[in-house]
Amino acid sequence: MTATLHSFATNINCGSCVRSVTPFLDDLKGVTIWRVDIEDDRKLLTVEGTASRAAIMAVVEDAGYEIEPLD
Incomplete structure (x- = not known):
């Protein structure tokens, strides 16, 4: 399976949320690297893997956050 960027x-929206x-x-299998740009109005999460x-989306929702795909 090839790595993709989502x-x-x-x-x-803050450092505490990121933590x-x-x-x-x-802990999600298949995630190589991820980051959240809290300066972006969309609070952009990018995940590679x-x-x-x-x-x-399921693990972010399990963590208590809203998430919507952009790709």
């Missing part, structure tokens, strides 16, 4: 709009979601994304869009 982009999402979220409500992850809250970190263990969920770090082989994890599916649905799996990424």
Whole structure:
């Protein structure tokens, strides 16, 4: 399976929010690297790896955040 880059709009809007979601994304199989741009109006989450869009969305929602795919 080849790595892909997924982009999402979220409500992850501060450093504390990023820390809250970190263990969920770090533990998701297939995630190579991820980051949240809290300066972007969309609170842009980008995830690179082989994890599916649905799996990424599920763990972010499990962490208590809203997420919407942009790609």
